[in-house]
């Protein structure tokens with residue numbers, strides 16, 4: 001008699017749910033179990049996007065979309081062609097959840113409430129008869145027929161067919177035919193140790209999407225101030241990004257800074273988050289162009305004081321600080337501004353420099369750079385090239401995107417592909 005085909009999904013997050021639902025839908029005869037270490041599934045989905053869940057991004061060209069991934073961009077082209085943001089929108093729509101697009105391309109449920117997404121995923125799992133076990137950490141995964149296993153470093157035969165797996169749980173051992181590892185990017189659940197135990201290499205972990213700690217008189221008291229399109233860069237590196245920048249109590253934040261942190265996750269970790277950030281407040285870093293823009297605006301302002309007449313449209317409080325930082329007395333009128341003062345002002349607008357002394361995690365979104373080495377995974381199926389029958393999905397991989405819904409899209413895409421492939425039963429010869 002045929003035994004039930006069993007698929008274990010380790011991790012009850014976005015990737016784990018998507019993988020489990022897909023596997024159960026592809027193979028309704030299979031028994032699919034999600035193991036979640038904590039008491040709550042989908043905890044990150046719930047807190048995501050400031051409680052609104054930035055579910056995906058309205059970017060429907062795979063080659064364009066992958067540009068938003070500091071790690072994983074090459075590998076994700078194929079997967080995004082198979083299951084991209086358009087498919088995410090359709091997947092949720094088919095289950096009664098409508099997404100809307102904001103001006104910057106981010107997509108949210110029309111309810112602006114992450115529980116809409118959480119409830120939808122839970123309902124989908126329940127209708128597909130996925131079993132969800134909370135408070136059930138998977139402590140080790142052993143390959144059936146392998147000598148050691150789990151955390152102890154078994155190296156399965158890459159050519160060998162999967163014979164199955166034993167999951168070591170707190171209260172015993174359970175056998176499964178396939179395992180999907182979707183344990184997230186953090187160190188907490190030990191997902192990377194499970195992958196290592198099954199022969200995988202883990203690229204060094206480092207935080208991504210963080211904000212910069214800066215203590216500087218120019219920014220003091222400007223908390224809450226935002227500029228819509230700055231250029232931020234790190235002198236001495238190739239790191240350069242554009243986007244909104246926000247002054248916070250602890251330094252600088254906003255999408256421009258978060259993008260810079262994502263692209264610089266490794267370099268900035270290597271210098272222990274001690275570096276200089278340069279800000280072009282109007283988005284124009286070319287000093288001659290800033291000088292020309294000021295010259296064009298100052299003609300009509302000739303008799304006005306610098307601090308009351310700002311030709312660049314920057315927020316007034318910031319402009320006052322830049323004038324001060326340039327060493328120009330606040331009462332100076334435009335037509336009495338000496339050349340030296342103008343040059344200092346141009347420099348303050350186009351290239352303010354701040355010493356960064358550390359990082360802070362962004363409350364809206366943070367992710368881990370590093371994880372399971374991508375070369376060791378077949379992106380057509382998300383199956384391990386080291387351990388047949390093992391699949392990966394989500395942030396446990398060395399994949400991370402910039403802020404904007406790209407990290408969930410990685411979870412949906414890789415989860416869907418892993419679920420599809422893991423559910424296929426290969427007929428016995």
Ligand SMILES: Cc1cc2nc3c(=O)[nH]c(=O)nc-3n(C[C@H](O)[C@H](O)[C@H](O)COP(=O)(O)OP(=O)(O)OC[C@H]3O[C@@H](n4cnc5c(N)ncnc54)[C@H](O)[C@@H]3O)c2cc1C
Nearest residue numbers: 011013014015037048049054138184189394395405407408
């Ligand atoms: C505050 C915040 C806001 C965010 N907002 C957004 C957003 O709006 N849009 C966006 O695209 N991205 C956002 N992100 C990023 C996004 O949440 C993650 O990239 C995504 O959740 C990753 O999904 P995952 O399923 O791979 O991992 P996770 O969501 O981390 O899920 C992994 C699960 O596995 C469990 N687990 C780990 N080890 C074990 C084990 N050994 N046994 C059993 N269970 C285990 C964990 O407890 C966890 O529940 C945000 C992140 C944060 C922190």
